Amino acid sequence: MMTTNRPIEDWGKLLGDVATATAILDRFLHHSEIITITGKSYRLHSRREDSKPAKAPPGSDAEQQSGLPNKD
Numbered sequence: 001m002m003t004t005n006r007p008i009e010d011w012g013k014l015l016g017d018v019a020t021a022t023a024i025l026d027r028f029l030h031h032s033e034i035i036t037i038t039g040k041s042y043r044l045h046s047r048r049e050d051s052k053p054a055k056a057p058p059g060s061d062a063e064q065q066s067g068l069p070n071k072d
Contacts, residue, residue: 002028 011025012018 006014008025011021015021015024
């Protein structure tokens with residue numbers, strides 16, 4: 001079993017090499033079934049409503065869309 005919070009389409013960008021990501025995914029997905037889970041995270045069910053949201057990891061799309069300058 002493997003889990004990820006990133007869509008399959010993003011793996012090429014995340015690994016920095018689309019061909020490598022395609023080969024890895026081909027082997028992972030050959031005899032697998034993809035189950036997409038939507039909705040609120042159970043992991044966060046006890047999180048306080050007034051707490052601040054987590055920051056996006058460096059280099060992620062969410063960080064780039066935030067309008068903050070990149071540190072690269």
